[in-house]
Amino acid sequence: MAILQQESNPRMLRDLSSSPRVLDVTDLATHFKTSDGTVHAVNGVSFHLDSGETLGIVGESGCGKSVTVMSMLRLIPEPPGQIVRGQAHFLGKDLLQMSPDEIRQVRGAQIAMVFQDPMTSFNPVLTIGRQLTEPLEIHLGMTGKQAETRAAELLSMVGIPNGAERLRDYPHQFSGGMRQRVMIAMALSCTPQILIADEPTTALDVTIQAQIVELVKRLRDEIGMGIIWITHDLGIIAGIAHRVAVMYGGFIIEHAPVKELYANPQHPYTIGLLGSLPRLDQRRERLESIDGLPPVLYEEPKYCPFAARCAYVQDRCRQENPPLMPVAPHHEAACWVDVRTGALRA
Amino acid sequence: MTVTAERLETTAPSASQDGVLLQVEHLVKHFPITRGIILQRTIGAVRAVDDISFFIRRGETFGLVGESGCGKSTTGRTILQLYPPTSGHVYFDGVDLVTLPPNEMRRMRRRMQMIFQDPYASLNPRMTVGEIIAEPLIVHRTARGPAIQERVDELLELVGLNPAFANRYPHEFSGGQRQRIGVARALALNPLFIVCDEPISALDVSIQAQVVNLLEDLQRRFGLTYLFIAHDLSMVRHICNRVGVMYLGVLVELADRDELYSHALHPYTQALLSAVPVADPVVEEKRKRIILEGDVPSPANPPSGCRFRTRCWLADKICAEQVPAWREVAEDHWVACHMV
Numbered sequence: 301m302a303i304l305q306q307e308s309n310p311r312m313l314r315d316l317s318s319s320p321r322v323l324d325v326t327d328l329a330t331h332f333k334t335s336d337g338t339v340h341a342v343n344g345v346s347f348h349l350d351s352g353e354t355l356g357i358v359g360e361s362g363c364g365k366s367v368t369v370m371s372m373l374r375l376i377p378e379p380p381g382q383i384v385r386g387q388a389h390f391l392g393k394d395l396l397q398m399s400p401d402e403i404r405q406v407r408g409a410q411i412a413m414v415f416q417d418p419m420t421s422f423n424p425v426l427t428i429g430r431q432l433t434e435p436l437e438i439h440l441g442m443t444g445k446q447a448e449t450r451a452a453e454l455l456s457m458v459g460i461p462n463g464a465e466r467l468r469d470y471p472h473q474f475s476g477g478m479r480q481r482v483m484i485a486m487a488l489s490c491t492p493q494i495l496i497a498d499e500p501t502t503a504l505d506v507t508i509q510a511q512i513v514e515l516v517k518r519l520r521d522e523i524g525m526g527i528i529w530i531t532h533d534l535g536i537i538a539g540i541a542h543r544v545a546v547m548y549g550g551f552i553i554e555h556a557p558v559k560e561l562y563a564n565p566q567h568p569y570t571i572g573l574l575g576s577l578p579r580l581d582q583r584r585e586r587l588e589s590i591d592g593l594p595p596v597l598y599e600e601p602k603y604c605p606f607a608a609r610c611a612y613v614q615d616r617c618r619q620e621n622p623p624l625m626p627v628a629p630h631h632e633a634a635c636w637v638d639v640r641t642g643a644l645r646a
Numbered sequence: 647m648t649v650t651a652e653r654l655e656t657t658a659p660s661a662s663q664d665g666v667l668l669q670v671e672h673l674v675k676h677f678p679i680t681r682g683i684i685l686q687r688t689i690g691a692v693r694a695v696d697d698i699s700f701f702i703r704r705g706e707t708f709g710l711v712g713e714s715g716c717g718k719s720t721t722g723r724t725i726l727q728l729y730p731p732t733s734g735h736v737y738f739d740g741v742d743l744v745t746l747p748p749n750e751m752r753r754m755r756r757r758m759q760m761i762f763q764d765p766y767a768s769l770n771p772r773m774t775v776g777e778i779i780a781e782p783l784i785v786h787r788t789a790r791g792p793a794i795q796e797r798v799d800e801l802l803e804l805v806g807l808n809p810a811f812a813n814r815y816p817h818e819f820s821g822g823q824r825q826r827i828g829v830a831r832a833l834a835l836n837p838l839f840i841v842c843d844e845p846i847s848a849l850d851v852s853i854q855a856q857v858v859n860l861l862e863d864l865q866r867r868f869g870l871t872y873l874f875i876a877h878d879l880s881m882v883r884h885i886c887n888r889v890g891v892m893y894l895g896v897l898v899e900l901a902d903r904d905e906l907y908s909h910a911l912h913p914y915t916q917a918l919l920s921a922v923p924v925a926d927p928v929v930e931e932k933r934k935r936i937i938l939e940g941d942v943p944s945p946a947n948p949p950s951g952c953r954f955r956t957r958c959w960l961a962d963k964i965c966a967e968q969v970p971a972w973r974e975v976a977e978d979h980w981v982a983c984h985m986v
Contacts, residue, residue, distance in 0.1 A: 360850040360851060360852060360853075361850055475941045477941055478941070505713035505714055505877065505942075506713070506877065506879070506918060506921040506922055507713060507917060507918060507921045507937075507938045508713075508941070509921065509923075510920075510921035510935055510937055510938075511937055511938070511939075513923075514935065514937055532850065532851060533851075533923065534851070534925040535880070535922070535923030535924055535925045536923045537925075538923060538924065538925050538926055538927040538929075538930045539923050539924075539927070539930040558927045559927045559928060562925065562926055562927050562928075563928070572852060573851055573852060574925060575855075576851055576852050576854065576855035577851065577855075577880070577925050578858075578878075578880040578881045578883060578884035578885075579880055579883075579884075579924060579925065579926075580879060580880045580883060580907070580919065580922050580924050581924050581926075581929060583883065583884070583904075584884065586859060586862070587854075587855035587858055587859055587884065588855065589852065589853075589855035589856040589859055590852040590855070590856075591856070593820050593822070593853075594850075594852075
């Protein structure tokens with residue numbers, strides 16, 4: 301994975317000069333046993349993250365993007381889930397080999413998460429103050445008093461006025477946007493190296509979404525943490541990510557720096573996704589739709605999982621599953637076909 | 647109440663325009679807030695829709711956008727008389743729906759239909775797809791016997807589903823397919839007008855495009871008029887001819903699509919447009935965002951004067967004192983703001 305070594309994007313250069321690799325995931329695969337069979341949710345994904353950079357993971361529902369990070373943090377309920385193979389090195393240690401105690405030290409402290417639904421990710425019967433001070437006391441060993449002071453600081457850091465008073469409020473007394481801010485405050489309370497944001501703005505209105513995105517960008521630059529931002533929204537990713545991995549059927553099917561991906565998409569699925577988006581700044585006569593539905597994989601696919609919906613499909617696509625291959629500098633795609641010519645790659 | 651008088655005058659000319667299918671005048675919908683179990687007292691009202699006026703031309707798609715709780719869905723439902731309006735008028739094809747007797751209203755309903763947001767909740771899980779689509783035909787007695795089955799097959803084919811699916815149940819279908827079933831049901835009675843209430847918000851990106859293209863094809867084929875309610879401004883720009891922007895129960899701006907997106911006049915519209923991400927990192931880098939502070943106030947207790955003033959960076963004294971008039975500042979470009 302030498303992809304980032306000579307990055308040309310100026311946003312990346314700053315990051316690269318002083319940014320050690322914080323996360324290196326290789327060949328991660330997770331299955332779920334269901335009554336219909338074993339669902340192959342994630343099928344061997346590899347990616348990495350440097351501190352200070354934002355990796356966007358994009359895909360539609362069921363593509364395995366959430367399961368990937370949940371597996372990494374061992375938050376998959378086992379059974380029915382099972383991490384069947386892979387490694388996830390966080391600062392040199394494999395998260396997947398850690399004991400339950402060790403991983404508990406990492407979760408919430410060094411790797412924090414922000415979830416999609418700010419309405420359901422809090423405990424409704426505990427005050428915000430109680431929930432914010434808990435990680436501080438557990439992970440950082442603060443006293444109740446210290447934790448409370450710090451919690452009030454955290455609230456003001458994420459733009460909630462009267463932090464000290466609001467600590468006594470319950471989650472239902474906050475609006476959706478405010479709750480997501482509290483969620484972010486909680487995630488950042490132990491100054492994590494990695495923040496995993498799983499569709500953090502999907503449940504919010506656009507004006508509130510813009511507030512949250514600005515907030516996260518500001519905090520990222522202040523704290524210098526790495527962010528994995530999971531979303532189905534290619535618009536948000538364009539504004540926040542440095543690098544993007546597109547997922548489909550449990551595979552990363554394309555991976556590139558953000559500008560390269562949007563300017564020069566190489567996988568037919570990425571091309572289709574971008575074509576199916578209406579744009580605010582320009583008008584399209586007709587949206588290009590991708591026919592058919594995303595697959596549910598009950599076995600390790602023997603050929604390209606996108607072949608059934610693909611406009612560029614060739615015989616080889618129905619015989620062999622393409623691995624991620626370099627298609628341009630710093631740019632990988634899992635496709636046998638060169639979309640520029642429509643012919644098979646040499 | 648000089649404001650109301652002004653509003654009356656300004657909406658009058660539009661009524662005379664040709665080709666108007668739906669004319670909404672001073673529509674108000676308040677939901678009472680009550681306290682007490684036996685002796686229920688009304689202690690206030692959620693002013694979900696508070697005096698809005700606009701019209702929709704035949705064959706066009708009119709978009710209604712705004713954030714959650716701004717009253718756009720209530721507007722759609724009140725137009726269809728699913729909620730009885732508190733006051734105001736809705737003229738459909740020249741007939742005032744608000745004063746229409748119930749039996750005539752029922753006949754009128756054939757002409758207007760609705761497509762709902764959640765394709766999982768809007769189809770009865772105990773009915774087969776065939777029964778769901780046939781229900782309006784049976785209720786309105788427009789077909790009987792084998793003609794029903796024929797019509798169901800025809801409708802399924804129309805929305806791109808295999809007629810053999812008629813015997814299946816909704817849970818056997820994906821979200822996009824379910825939304826197609828909802829569309830087929832809405833089309834069953836050959837309506838003139840369909841309220842599409844966030845019809846694609848619950849769908850995945852690649853499926854959204856399928857449903858939008860279907861809606862566009864059907865509009866072209868049957869000359870349908872849509873009221874398209876959405877919060878996705880990019881999609882609204884794509885599908886709508888004219889767009890109204892709502893904030894906290896009132897219309898703040900209304901214009902032709904391109905006019906609105908290129909010359910937004912109301913500060914709220916400008917902020918809303920600037921907040922929408924564009925799927926292009928190069929464009930995103932250069933864009934200037936207007937970040938609104940705070941949240942939308944409660945519609946039970948909206949701010950005095952202009953409702954947007956609490957979040958508006960242009961707000962002045964007058965904004966707290968007077969409700970801005972709803973006026974036409976350029977041809978077919980309406981705005982309610984003191985600062986424009």
